[in-house]
Amino acid sequence: MQGEAAHVSNGQAPPAPGSALEIADELSRAFAATAVERDRQGGTPREERDRLRRSGLLALSAPADLGGWGAPWPVVLEAVRRIARADSAIAHVFGFHHLMLATLRLFGSAGQASRLQADTVAKRWFWGNxxxxxxxxxxxxxxxxxxxxxxxxxxxxxxxxxxxxxxxxxxxxxxxxxxxxxxxxxxxxxxxxxxxxxxxxxxxxxxxxxxxxxxxxxxLLTTPGPLGSTFASLRPCLAQLVLVNVYLGIAEGALEEARRYTRARRRPSVAARGTPATEDPYVLLRYGDMWLGLEAARLLADRAGAAFQAAWEEGDRLSPEQRGACAIAIASAKVATSRAGLEITNGMFEVMGASATTAGAGMDRFWRNLRTHTLHDPVDYKSRELGAYALNGAIPEPSFYS
Missing domain, CATH: 2.40.110.10 (Butyryl-CoA Dehydrogenase, subunit A, domain 2)
Incomplete structure (x- = not known):
């Protein structure tokens, strides 16, 4: 892949963010070709992880003066989202890799973060959690x-x-x-x-x-250490935001798969009396509802990404109130992407029909992936935080999950 090898640690200036997203799209297309079979197999996607290493995207969030791309967080999260459209498992570990790099900056000293991020770029390290x-x-x-x-x-x-x-x-x-x-x-x-x-x-x-x-x-990352400052408490916000974009990518990928399937393979319903599926009013109603939920979730996710970038740029100047506003934006996106994603990954079968339930199609992977991950941090607690903010103006108390 020409684009996949576009960025290497050779002392040259990093590519523009736009090219990073082009590489993410190339990787997404490549991962999609084997996603169903790899989902059946489970285990470690070593070849796919190596493709990420070669792509240079593991350096996407690393500062430019250390050889990285220096991309803002909305670009990093958009790359996560695009990969998740095809393979949410790889998107998850890719997003968490960047969360680990951010942890160096948030929990450790400036020297620790610089040294380890520079080594990550030079040695193409993949970080695990x-x-x-x-x-x-x-x-x-x-x-x-x-x-x-x-x-x-x-x-x-x-x-x-x-x-x-x-x-x-x-x-x-x-x-x-x-x-x-x-x-x-x-x-x-x-x-x-x-x-x-x-x-x-x-x-x-x-x-x-x-x-x-x-x-x-x-x-040991002790300066300031876990949640040792208001700025350090952005780590759980970023963790939540990575998941928001994984969820959103799953929903986008599911809706696109459903659209292709409906247009190419869905037979008219018996009750529709010959009306093509693409003109069936109930199929169109379903697509309208799914698209609307997804569009709202996408807008909230983008707003949350912008809020996080603004909070990140404050650094140690970040106030509890600014951090709280960021957390509320992310909680809103978390609830919206969870709900819209579950609606789409379940409702897609209504618009594709019974033939889409064959094991070979692998369409169930979207729901299984999203349902597994959304239970990691029950979304009802995020709704409760939003309710406390809406009614009482209370911002979330920093923890490892808010």
Whole structure:
């Protein structure tokens, strides 16, 4: 792929954001060709991850002065969305890779972030996630002068075939959450292939075991550390926003698949008395409702992306009120994309007909992927946050999920 190899770490100026999205589209088309079969197989999409490495898009959010693209967050999130139209599992780990790079900036020192982001660009590192703050089995303990992590972490999306991991643990000495950036290949780290859920089957979101994994002091992200400042508390906002764009990409991909199928293969309904499916008033009604829900979700997602970019640019000047407004915009998009996506991935079968339910078509993957992921963080709690804001003007309290 000519575009896929367009950006390499060779000292030249990074391409324009527009070309990044063109590469994302090329990758999306390539991933679509094998998406159904890979969904059946599960496991790690190593070839596809390597294509992402070669594409240069792993450096999309890295600062330009470190050799990255320096793309604003709306462009990064649009790339996630475009890939998700074809393959939401790959889009998920791609988006979380950029979330891990942002974690270096949000939780660590400027020196740590610069060094690790520069290495990411030069060595084409793929970052995986082993943070999951709700799983407290991993402990940071002192063994003489050394720090080691022992235990396990669940829901470690993208850990398999990654080069680096963001790992969290509970510090035995302080009972506080600590976060570190460590090589995935370090002795004592075992990435298990135990992810066996009905959707997002190639995200490798299973378990990472940590058997006395040594952690150097300069690998701990403690300045300011997890949620240690208002700016640091943007991390959960970005995590939510990545998911918003994965959900939106799934819905867009599902609607486009349904449209092609209806136009090419849908037979007239018996009750329609010969009226073609493309003119059937009930089919048109369904498409109108699905399009409207998707259009509203898309506008809210774009607004949330712009709000996050504005908050990001504030840096350490970010106020709690500005952070709260950003969180509300993202919660609105999260609810809208979840609802519209579930409506489309279920309702698409009404407009495609019974023949679309064959296993070979693989149309169920859109619903399975979205349904699996939307349960990660129950959207009812986001609606409650929106209600508290609408009624009482209360902004969400920063946590790892809001």
């Amino acid at each position: 082993a943070l999951n703050p709700l799983d407290t089995r991993a402990r940071l303990v002192r063994r003489g002068d050394a720090l080691v992590v022992r235990g396990a972490k669940s829901f470690c999306s993208g850990a398999s075939d990654s080069d680096m991991l963001i790992v969290s643990a509970i510090d035995d000495a302080t009972s506080r959450l600590v976060v570190a950036a460590v090589p995935t290949g370090r002795p004592g780290i075992r990435v298990l292939g135990d992810w066996d859920n009905m959707g997002q089957r190639q995200t490798d979101s299973g378990t990472v075991e940590l058997d006395d994994v040594e952690v150097r002091a300069d690998e």
